[in-house]
Amino acid sequence: MHSSKQILSFLLPFTLISNTFAQQSITNPTTRAEFALSALQIWYNAGTGLWNTCGWWNSANVMTMVTNLAKYDSNPQLQDLAKRVFANTLVNAPSKNPQPGVESKTFSQKQLSLNNTGYDKSSGEDGEVITTYPQGWGKIRWDQDYKVEDIQLKLQGDPVNAAAAPNPNDWLDGFYDDDLWWALAWIGAYDITKNVQYLQLAEGIFMATTKVWPSRCFNGGIYWSFKKDYVNAVANELFFSTAAHLANRAQNKAFYVDWAQRSLAWFLKSGMINSRGTINDGLTDGCVNNNQTTWSYNQGVILGGLAELNKAAPDKSYLPLAAKTAKAAIAELSDSNGILHDKCGPLCGGDASQFKGIFVRNLQQLHAVAPDAAYVKTIQANANSIWNNNRDQGNMLSINWAGPYIATANASTHSSAMDALVAAITVK
Numbered sequence: 088m089h090s091s092k093q094i095l096s097f098l099l100p101f102t103l104i105s106n107t108f109a110q111q112s113i114t115n116p117t118t119r120a121e122f123a124l125s126a127l128q129i130w131y132n133a134g135t136g137l138w139n140t141c142g143w144w145n146s147a148n149v150m151t152m153v154t155n156l157a158k159y160d161s162n163p164q165l166q167d168l169a170k171r172v173f174a175n176t177l178v179n180a181p182s183k184n185p186q187p188g189v190e191s192k193t194f195s196q197k198q199l200s201l202n203n204t205g206y207d208k209s210s211g212e213d214g215e216v217i218t219t220y221p222q223g224w225g226k227i228r229w230d231q232d233y234k235v236e237d238i239q240l241k242l243q244g245d246p247v248n249a250a251a252a253p254n255p256n257d258w259l260d261g262f263y264d265d266d267l268w269w270a271l272a273w274i275g276a277y278d279i280t281k282n283v284q285y286l287q288l289a290e291g292i293f294m295a296t297t298k299v300w301p302s303r304c305f306n307g308g309i310y311w312s313f314k315k316d317y318v319n320a321v322a323n324e325l326f327f328s329t330a331a332h333l334a335n336r337a338q339n340k341a342f343y344v345d346w347a348q349r350s351l352a353w354f355l356k357s358g359m360i361n362s363r364g365t366i367n368d369g370l371t372d373g374c375v376n377n378n379q380t381t382w383s384y385n386q387g388v389i390l391g392g393l394a395e396l397n398k399a400a401p402d403k404s405y406l407p408l409a410a411k412t413a414k415a416a417i418a419e420l421s422d423s424n425g426i427l428h429d430k431c432g433p434l435c436g437g438d439a440s441q442f443k444g445i446f447v448r449n450l451q452q453l454h455a456v457a458p459d460a461a462y463v464k465t466i467q468a469n470a471n472s473i474w475n476n477n478r479d480q481g482n483m484l485s486i487n488w489a490g491p492y493i494a495t496a497n498a499s500t501h502s503s504a505m506d507a508l509v510a511a512i513t514v515k
């Protein structure tokens with residue numbers, strides 16, 4: 088149905104290990120991750136630069152996972168694939184931005200209620216995110232077929248050689264967490280390729296989000312979105328982490344260190360960290376902790392940020408804070424076998440399906456600078472359980488890391504589980 092040019096795939100020598108039974112016995116973390124990557128790329132849509140069956144910001148996380156795999160697996164075929172994916176996504180994904188342009192405008196309440204883009208994210212009663220996409224936005228559902236004509240229409244030239252400077256505005260959709268997921272993805276792509284265009288793109292996206300500082304709470308922080316209605320953990324942790332990552336890479340180090348320090352200080356003052364040491368979803372209208380769900384990803388993003396800031400501008404409080412948060416999260420979110428779950432799991436919708444992987448990815452980043460046997464145990468237990476209990480015959484990985492496999496996996500559940508497989512490559 089689609090030619091090989093349209094899907095940037097990763098083809099393993101399947102004859103080597105051709106049946107699931109034999110695959111079950113694979114214990115090498117790199118081999119597991121490679122098989123899973125091969126399965127993932129069935130969803131990669133070269134025409135949109137995104138992964139079918141998941142949303143816009145999810146694809147940023149899929150790409151970040153791929154950048155991490157490329158950091159730890161030197162397989163030349165994989166390195167080549169990763170670079171082609173970045174180059175292709177850079178060119179093609181902007182056409183699928185679900186809500187471009189809103190950040191450069193000011194909206195009246197009346198205009199806001201027109202819902203003219205169809206893209207919206209709202210917070211459910213327990214803080215769960217519910218995203219709706221513009222009609223016909225994409226192939227986010229497993230049962231929706233590719234539209235080949237559509238793909239061909241969007242495929243522009245040879246993406247690897249695309250030279251036009253990327254425009255940060257193309258990556259902004261009015262939800263600052265979405266924006267910053269992409270910033271982190273492009274930082275990851277820069278780490279692999281050293282292509283400064285990617286770094287500059289990440290800087291441009293970050294700069295756009297600095298314009299919405301401060302929120303109404305404690306004279307700092309950013310809102311979740313251009314609607315300025317919610318001050319939450321994820322947007323602010325991402326803001327902090329992106330600044331800290333840029334501090335170690337961009338030319339203007341002091342500028343980014345300053346933003347990272349200020350946003351961390353604000354976050355600690357905001358009250359989003361509860362008495363158990365975990366992080367709730369956000370703040371009430373009155374700027375107090377709303378006690379909503381301690382989602383796994385909110386325990387994760389801060390860890391990578393602290394690891395990066397401690398490298399850029401060491402402070403003796405950073406790594407202990409990260410360790411305290413990581414351990415509180417492991418205690419709160421793990422079952423008796425050490426397997427991670429979000430509270431409403433396994434089925435918490437198409438956003439939360441991404442979350443656990445984000446936690447483990449950042450736990451690994453912390454472990455790399457402050458190793459701890461507890462992290463090794465968590466990473467290995469989850470990776471092993473995913474491989475043994477949460478995988479189908481095509482190596483698709485689903486939502487319940489403890490198993491059993493719940494049909495049908497999608498690019499969100501799969502890439503999230505892959506974050507744990509990738510983390511397992513780095514721990515011994």
Ligand SMILES: *[C@@H]1O[C@H](CO)[C@@H](O)[C@H](O)[C@H]1NC(C)=O
Pocket residue numbers: 199200201202207
């Ligand atoms: C449109 O936006 C308004 C204000 O944000 C909201 O209350 C309403 O539910 C939205 N309508 C639809 C159909 O999404």
Ligand SMILES: *[C@@H]1O[C@H](CO)[C@@H](O)[C@H](O)[C@H]1NC(C)=O
Pocket residue numbers: 371375376377378
């Ligand atoms: C959150 O929980 C704490 C501790 O139980 C309580 O003191 C506080 O009032 C709660 N906040 C809200 C907004 O419900």
Ligand SMILES: *[C@@H]1O[C@H](CO)[C@@H](O)[C@H](O)[C@H]1NC(C)=O
Pocket residue numbers: 140141142227228229434435436437438440486493494495496497499500
């Ligand atoms: C992906 O799978 C999870 C788990 O079944 C589900 O909650 C989520 O809605 C799915 N996402 C999409 C876009 O279908």
